[in-house]
Amino acid sequence: MDTQSAVSRLNGSGLLRSQGLIGGKWTEAYDGKTIEVCNPATGEVIANVACMGKRETTDAISSAYESFKAWSKLTASERSKCLRKWYDLLIAHKEELGKLITLEQGKPLKEAIGEVNYGASFIEFYAEEAKRVYGDIIPSTLADRRLFVLKQASTQDTTSYFHFFPIGIVGAITPWNFPLAMITRKVGPALASGCTVVIKPSELTPLTALAAAELSLQAGIPPGAVNVVMGNASEIGDTLLASSQVRKITFTGSTAVGKKLMAGAAGTVKKVSLELGGNAPCIVFDDADLDVAVKGSLAAKFRNSGQTCVCANRIIVQEGIYEKFANAFVTAVQNLEVGNGFMETAAQGPLINEAAVQKASCASKSQLYSLKGAKILLGGKRHSLGMTFYEPTVLSDVNSDMLVSREEVFGPVAPLLCFKTEEEAIRIANDTNAGLAAYLFTNNVQRSWRVAEALEYGLVGVNEGIISTEVAPFGGVKQSGLGREGSKYGMDEYLEASSTWIKRGEYIFRHKYEK
Numbered sequence: 001m002d003t004q005s006a007v008s009r010l011n012g013s014g015l016l017r018s019q020g021l022i023g024g025k026w027t028e029a030y031d032g033k034t035i036e037v038c039n040p041a042t043g044e045v046i047a048n049v050a051c052m053g054k055r056e057t058t059d060a061i062s063s064a065y066e067s068f069k070a071w072s073k074l075t076a077s078e079r080s081k082c083l084r085k086w087y088d089l090l091i092a093h094k095e096e097l098g099k100l101i102t103l104e105q106g107k108p109l110k111e112a113i114g115e116v117n118y119g120a121s122f123i124e125f126y127a128e129e130a131k132r133v134y135g136d137i138i139p140s141t142l143a144d145r146r147l148f149v150l151k152q153a154s155t156q157d158t159t160s161y162f163h164f165f166p167i168g169i170v171g172a173i174t175p176w177n178f179p180l181a182m183i184t185r186k187v188g189p190a191l192a193s194g195c196t197v198v199i200k201p202s203e204l205t206p207l208t209a210l211a212a213a214e215l216s217l218q219a220g221i222p223p224g225a226v227n228v229v230m231g232n233a234s235e236i237g238d239t240l241l242a243s244s245q246v247r248k249i250t251f252t253g254s255t256a257v258g259k260k261l262m263a264g265a266a267g268t269v270k271k272v273s274l275e276l277g278g279n280a281p282c283i284v285f286d287d288a289d290l291d292v293a294v295k296g297s298l299a300a301k302f303r304n305s306g307q308t309c310v311c312a313n314r315i316i317v318q319e320g321i322y323e324k325f326a327n328a329f330v331t332a333v334q335n336l337e338v339g340n341g342f343m344e345t346a347a348q349g350p351l352i353n354e355a356a357v358q359k360a361s362c363a364s365k366s367q368l369y370s371l372k373g374a375k376i377l378l379g380g381k382r383h384s385l386g387m388t389f390y391e392p393t394v395l396s397d398v399n400s401d402m403l404v405s406r407e408e409v410f411g412p413v414a415p416l417l418c419f420k421t422e423e424e425a426i427r428i429a430n431d432t433n434a435g436l437a438a439y440l441f442t443n444n445v446q447r448s449w450r451v452a453e454a455l456e457y458g459l460v461g462v463n464e465g466i467i468s469t470e471v472a473p474f475g476g477v478k479q480s481g482l483g484r485e486g487s488k489y490g491m492d493e494y495l496e497a498s499s500t501w502i503k504r505g506e507y508i509f510r511h512k513y514e515k
């Protein structure tokens with residue numbers, strides 16, 4: 001399917017939006033400015049979307065603030081029904097949303113539809129979780145006092161003892177690699193707990209965010225509860241940070257931008273959640289099942305053409321299995337077909353832009369990585385399809401000091417490193433400031449527990465290359481971030497606690513009867 005016919009079909013669906021969403025109204029940039037959104041596979045312009053900044057963001061915050069007053073007072077069950085409807089609509093439109101993701105982000109259509117299922121699962125999960133914000137009773141330290149933890153995701157009941165209430169307005173800033181799922185993973189728990197949101201999607205992939213927002217309106221989520229502004233990233237970010245009405249910033253993206261946002265949030269002491277870059281080790285022990293290890297490492301490395309924060313960045317293989325693994329892995333990677341995401345057999349789409357190709361570049365003159373001593377077993381250069389297609393690449397004889405091991409490549413480049421002992425593998429794996437995801441392959445049960453516990457990472461996959469799900473907490477340690485998304489833990493990020501002691505008083509009536 002070419003870009004133009006995909007665009008005209010999407011136009012018919014009403015999901016192709018180019019304006020921002022402020023207070024339930026589709027809105028142009030106030031100065032009329034637009035930015036182009038391009039198909040990374042062809043370079044063609046898909047749409048010109050509103051290029052917004054400070055003024056539009058200020059209005060979006062005001063709309064979210066007004067909407068918060070009513071949305072936060074709904075019962076959990078009422079909010080849950082709206083979220084469930086939104087989930088149903090996302091699933092009903094999975095084909096169109098999938099095509100939109102392939103168009104603006106590039107990933108193969110099957111993978112894009114997989115992202116719609118994954119993204120929608122957060123809305124379904126939090127529609128249910130909205131009703132499960134339970135409380136607690138704390139044994140009192142004083143005989144005539146009672147202390148309650150009444151966790152309630154709504155401001156309506158303020159009679160309470162010790163209660164949780166929604167944070168308020170949330171600024172959600174998201175990347176281009178998962179244009180839907182990185183939004184729903186934030187907006188699901190935010191809305192479920194009674195917060196309202198201003199979303200700033202990546203300027204490279206705003207169309208999926210706008211389509212999802214359109215479906216949120218159709219689901220009956222009130223105007224102003226979900227706002228979308230895009231354009232001048234730093235201006236929008238600074239406006240969100242400066243506003244005292246915005247009580248939380250939730251960000252997924254690079255570590256560099258995350259650090260800026262964290263510093264900027266200090267001015268108004270906002271709560272901050274950060275999902276940042278990774279540098280995932282994938283350890284293959286001599287005792288691993290070769291087939292399982294190859295399949296798992298392939299999935300962990302080449303999902304979304306390597307452009308996933310949990311992608312294996314270093315494949316660390318024990319010396320006894322190194323050669324066998326390298327041969328089998330190269331064969332598997334050779335079978336990954338590169339092509340336009342609309343081609344049914346494509347397993348690897350284009351990279352997001354030219355900068356990503358330059359970052360992945362291993363064999364060109366402008367190569368970023370000094371690979372002295374390493375060998376290119378496969379690929380290593382731009383694919384013959386041109387544009388931003390890059391050959392799936394395997395490097396061998398890589399060591400821990402090379403930049404390719406120290407930095408998140410975020411592309412289809414798989415460096416193989418060799419180790420001798422379990423201790424050495426753990427040392428290499430933990431030798432990084434990142435701590436998002438790690439993988440290990442072994443058939444030794446004791447080793448799998450021992451190594452999984454020794455890895456300084458927020459997520460660990462044992463004999464498994466795909467570890468993302470809405471029911472488990474997702475997030476990193478060290479400089480990979482703060483907080484957790486998904487699961488019951490993801491809900492707490494949008495709730496606050498306040499405590500009240502109740503002084504019980506005397507048992508006056510009982511005393512009367514007893515007399």
Ligand SMILES: NC(=O)c1ccc[n+]([C@@H]2O[C@H](COP(=O)([O-])OP(=O)(O)OC[C@H]3O[C@@H](n4cnc5c(N)ncnc54)[C@H](O)[C@@H]3O)[C@@H](O)[C@H]2O)c1
Nearest residue numbers: 174175176201202233234237253254257275276277278309
């Ligand atoms: N940990 C996770 O869950 C996770 C998930 C996806 C991506 N990532 C990371 O994201 C990175 C790739 O995504 P990216 O290139 O879109 O990241 P990025 O940091 O460049 O951009 C992310 C978002 O921040 C916005 N932004 C940029 N500068 C800003 C500023 N000054 N103020 C406010 N917003 C600003 C961008 O417009 C975009 O919307 C990788 O490092 C990857 O590991 C992490």
Ligand SMILES: O=CCCC(=O)O
Nearest residue numbers: 177178308309310468
């Ligand atoms: O890129 C990061 C998010 C991917 C995932 O949720 O598995």
